[in-house]
Amino acid sequence: MNYRFVIYFISISIILSSSIIFAETTGQINLTSLGGNASAITGVYGYTVDFCNANTSQCFDYKCFVDFDGTSSGSYSGWCNQSAITNCYHNGIAHATGIYYCRTNTTYHLCTSGSWGSQTSCSSGSCTVDSTSTSNPCSVASSSSSSSSGGASSTATTTTLLNTASIKISQNIDDFSIEQEKSIDKSFTVTNDGKFKLSDITPILSGIDSSWYSLSPSKTSSLNSNSSSTFNINFNISSFAEIKEYTVTIDVTTNDTNAKTSASFKMKVLPSQETIEKEIIPRYNLLVLASDDFENVISTLDKAGKNTTELSKILSAIKSRLEEVNASLESKDYFTATNLMDSVQDLMEEFRNELGKSNESSQSNIFFLIGIFAIVLVSSSILYLFWPYRSLKAKKIKTLPSIKTPIDFDLKYGYKKANIFQKISSKLRRKKV
8 A cells, every 4th residue: 555645645635724724713714825716615604895885884893984085986985994994095095194185285184093084274385186294284384574563474274174975955846736636747856965975865755645656766876976866756646635735745865874854845636527526516515404404403402492502603603614615616616615624524523512412401302302303314315415516595506517416425435335325215215105
């Protein structure tokens, strides 16, 4: 047996494996000691860090060294390196702490423990662009001159300029109105008014259903300082959208948590013609009917010797508000009419609550009175559903001669799947026969 070959093989194996045995086991794993021809196997992992942005975790357990001009590569503003390093970086070149870097012929930055200081300007002195020095480049030695009037001296003065990341909505969307089932295009502009280049500029809308609009583009990948980007919005309002004024807020975020902004505008949703004919006009008719029935209830209570002072006040407010609704309908201001009818229903609920209080003072008769009120309301509702639109002054609106009130319309919620009034009507007809 060739023992010499075995000894050579064992020796070479020990030498090769020793480089792995003495490799780093924490932090960065050093594979360069293997001659540069090595690959990771199961159980071994690593990562590479290079560029980064301030206030992010892109460097993992390293530190992000931000360039004073806010640009390192692409959309990044700095470089990753070990936290113990005290150098500052500009365009990939390291500068020791204590170094002054001339940005222009009148401004400079000072490197202090790995961070560039704020941009500083001077009123006099020498500062060559992109030059460095270990002393203040704007410093001017004091000088004096002798004359009969005395001496004079000059010194440099500095002004600190903030160097921060910032963004704003420079052009917002104006308030506007839009009908149900209609669409409209709007736009707003975002401007980077800070010193750093920003990335991932993303606007988000709130205050309305997300299905009512589409945003283009959904975000901007990067935006240089003093640059702007315009976003377009197509609003397409649903036929089921509630008739009201919405407050829409635009929130804009970026890769820098300090660079964010928001702005708001009003969007008023108006009713479509179908909503006017099938919901608003019938709803008004039913409210007028209910107010008439409330008046009958008060009359019945008066005959029974009950105190109806509070009920009469509420009914007077209902009648007055219905007159405002009628005026809005005649002027085709259906948005205002809808809001006014909401307040009428609130007053009617107040009327019902006040009517219920009468139960406490007259337990024996109130149920009979409420029973009469219910019969009057249901029976008159069945008849009234077939009446055309009328105002409190018994005037028909000429512009809406063809409007028919659906028999399956509910006072508060609009259409119902079950034809409630029709069922009640058929029962009454069967009893009559």
